Amino acid sequence: MMRQVLHIDMDAFFASVEQQTFPFLRGRPIGVCSHPQGRTVIATASYEARAYGVKTAMTIPQARKLCPEITLVRCNLAKYIDTSTRIMAICSRFTDSVEVFSIDEAFLDVTNTAHLFGGADTIARKIKQELSGRFGLTCSIGIAPNKLLAKLVGEMHKPDGLTIIRPEEVPVLLEKIIVEEMCGIGPKTAAKLHRLGIKSCGELGRYPEKALVRIFGVKGVHLHHIGKGIDESPVRPYFHKPPAKSMGHSMTFDKDTRNMAIIRHHLFQLSEQVGRRLRKDNYAGRTVSLVLRYADFTTMVRQHSLKNWTNDGRRIYQTGLALFYKLYQPPRYVRLIGISVSNLIQQTRQTSMFEHPETLRSAVDNLNNRFGEFRVTRAQNMKNMNR
DNA sequence: TCTGGGGTCCTAGGACCC
DNA sequence: TCTGGGGTCCTAGGACCC
Numbered sequence: 196m197m198r199q200v201l202h203i204d205m206d207a208f209f210a211s212v213e214q215q216t217f218p219f220l221r222g223r224p225i226g227v228c229s230h231p232q233g234r235t236v237i238a239t240a241s242y243e244a245r246a247y248g249v250k251t252a253m254t255i256p257q258a259r260k261l262c263p264e265i266t267l268v269r270c271n272l273a274k275y276i277d278t279s280t281r282i283m284a285i286c287s288r289f290t291d292s293v294e295v296f297s298i299d300e301a302f303l304d305v306t307n308t309a310h311l312f313g314g315a316d317t318i319a320r321k322i323k324q325e326l327s328g329r330f331g332l333t334c335s336i337g338i339a340p341n342k343l344l345a346k347l348v349g350e351m352h353k354p355d356g357l358t359i360i361r362p363e364e365v366p367v368l369l370e371k372i373i374v375e376e377m378c379g380i381g382p383k384t385a386a387k388l389h390r391l392g393i394k395s396c397g398e399l400g401r402y403p404e405k406a407l408v409r410i411f412g413v414k415g416v417h418l419h420h421i422g423k424g425i426d427e428s429p430v431r432p433y434f435h436k437p438p439a440k441s442m443g444h445s446m447t448f449d450k451d452t453r454n455m456a457i458i459r460h461h462l463f464q465l466s467e468q469v470g471r472r473l474r475k476d477n478y479a480g481r482t483v484s485l486v487l488r489y490a491d492f493t494t495m496v497r498q499h500s501l502k503n504w505t506n507d508g509r510r511i512y513q514t515g516l517a518l519f520y521k522l523y524q525p526p527r528y529v530r531l532i533g534i535s536v537s538n539l540i541q542q543t544r545q546t547s548m549f550e551h552p553e554t555l556r557s558a559v560d561n562l563n564n565r566f567g568e569f570r571v572t573r574a575q576n577m578k579n580m581n582r
Numbered sequence: 583t584c585t586g587g588g589g590t591c592c593t594a595g596g597a598c599c600c
Numbered sequence: 601t602c603t604g605g606g607g608t609c610c611t612a613g614g615a616c617c618c
Contacts, residue, residue: 229586236586238618251618256583297618381616413592414615445587482610492585498611533587 197362199315200430201303202337202345203286203322206354208299210241212278213268215331224249224265226258231267233449238270242354275299278330283433285325289318295433302342304430319357340365343426346378365424370397377421384411384418396422439478443486443535444468451490451528458529462519463512465534470508477542479504483511485518486533494531497522504540511536 205211209227214220224244226237237258240249247262258265279298286293289312292304309315319336326332335356337349344365348358360368373395375385391410393399399422407415420426444465452458473479484498497518505511515534523529 234583234586238586252586254584254586257585300618379616383615440590441588443588447586450583494613496612500610531586535589 196306197340198304198306199309200339200342200345201305201315201319201322202296202339202342202349203301203303204335204337204346204349204353205282205299205326206333206335207239207241207245208279208332209239209270209275210244210268211332212275212330213271214241216274217268220266220268224262225268226255226265227268227270228255229270231255231269234447278332282326282330282332285329286322289322292430292432294430295436302345302430316357316359323355323357341424341426342428342430343378343421344368344424347372347376350376366397369400369422369424370395372396374399374421379417379421384414387411388418396424398422400424438541439476439539441484441535441537441539442469442472442478442480443484443533445486445531445533445535447488447531448529451530453526453528458519458532459516462515462532462534463508465532466512466515467508469534469536470506470511473506473536473539478539479506479542480536480539481505482536482538483514483518484535484537485515485522486531486535487519487522487529488531490528490530492530495522498537500538504538506536 210225213225213227214223220241222243223241224247225241226244226249227239228235228237235255237244237249237251237253237255239251240253240258244258244262244265247265249258249262249265253261255267275298279295283293283295283301286301286303290303290305290308292307294302296302303318305312305315305318309318312318312321315338319338323334323336326334333355335349335353336358337345337347337351338357338359339345339348340360340362344360348360348368349356351358374380374388374393375382377396380388387410388394388399391402393402399418402419402422404415404419407418409415411418446461446465448457448461481502481504482498482500484496486494486496488494499514499518501510501514511534519532
């Protein structure tokens with residue numbers, strides 16, 4: 196049975212949410228970023244800003260050069276998560292097969308429910324209408340026989356687009372699509388394909404599968420499928436969301452530094468944040484990874500596996516700090532540090548396998564969850580340091 | 583004022599055990 | 601006294617996604 200899959204992608208999501216919250220931002224070029232004064236990049240640019248060439252991942256100076264009148268807005272992730280949750284709830288009214296692909300993207304398998312609403316295209320129009328009416332937000336929707344193609348065609352008419360591709364139209368489409376437009380083919384793979392004389396998906400699909408496997412390993416099979424427009428992967432409902440594999444935080448210093456007190460201070464804060472997030476969802480992990488990026492952008496990762504699972508910020512910090520000292524080459528300036536915990540297990544309730552009593556930490560967590568990060572923290576952390 | 587921050591998956595080599 | 605082979609865990613690095 197031919198499947199009917201919708202891909203829904205919110206248009207300039209973070210920026211559009213901000214423009215809805217603050218009407219004076221509407222119609223103006225804005226960029227959302229994590230901390231507008233610091234060393235950061237544009238997370239999302241409004242369409243007005245995109246008209247000037249401002250794009251995601253651009254630095255603030257670059258964006259300002261292209262668009263001097265751009266308004267920078269601080270990222271408010273909690274608000275976007277809240278809006279996203281409500282958007283996903285609306286999608287769930289049309290099928291229980293909704294996969295939350297990212298904060299602003301979802302796949303819907305409507306194969307079994309389309310007839311209840313008058314067809315997949317009607318569902319798409321209803322969702323658009325609903326999101327516009329309730330939130331003032333637009334989205335772009337692609338409808339296709341599988342996720343790969345739904346995502347591809349959904350991107351063809353942004354913003355506020357609706358693109359449908361029928362099975363018989365797929366071969367002609369694939370001839371027109373260049374490989375780097377496909378989800379899963381990044382710059383490195385695209386360059387490698389170009390060297391093989393492969394530009395379009397049609398060409399990729401005709402390239403012998405065996406040769407692709409020889410060159411790319413297991414990924415060759417996947418590439419062959421991409422070239423043919425084949426994707427059997429199911430839409431995974433959000434309630435089957437797999438457990439997390441890792442949790443981490445990192446930060447770029449506003450100025451490169453080699454001041455150990457500053458580095459330790461931020462490493463400690465990042466570790467506490469990671470521990471708190473692990474505890475919030477009842478995770479504990481055994482492997483601690485430390486990321487270190489020098490001023491010249493060389494980036495290194497070192498990891499260490501512990502004997503016991505932990506979700507204690509202090510334990511994570513101690514392990515991370517030991518890794519830092521092993522890795523760090525002293526006179527060099529540090530640009531970024533990060534810490535993450537992997538090898539996770541999830542408990543349904545608190546058990547004795549954690550190293551320390553939970554009572555104090557969960558009380559501190561509750562306070563911080565309610566009143567904000569680091570309102571209550573360890574005395575060691577109180578020295579007021581600037582980034 | 584070049585180059586954020588959060589993830590997942592894959593590969594490849596070495597240690598170690600049977 | 602010529603050493604195979606399978607399995608698992610660990611670590612480092614890279615590609616890719618939003």
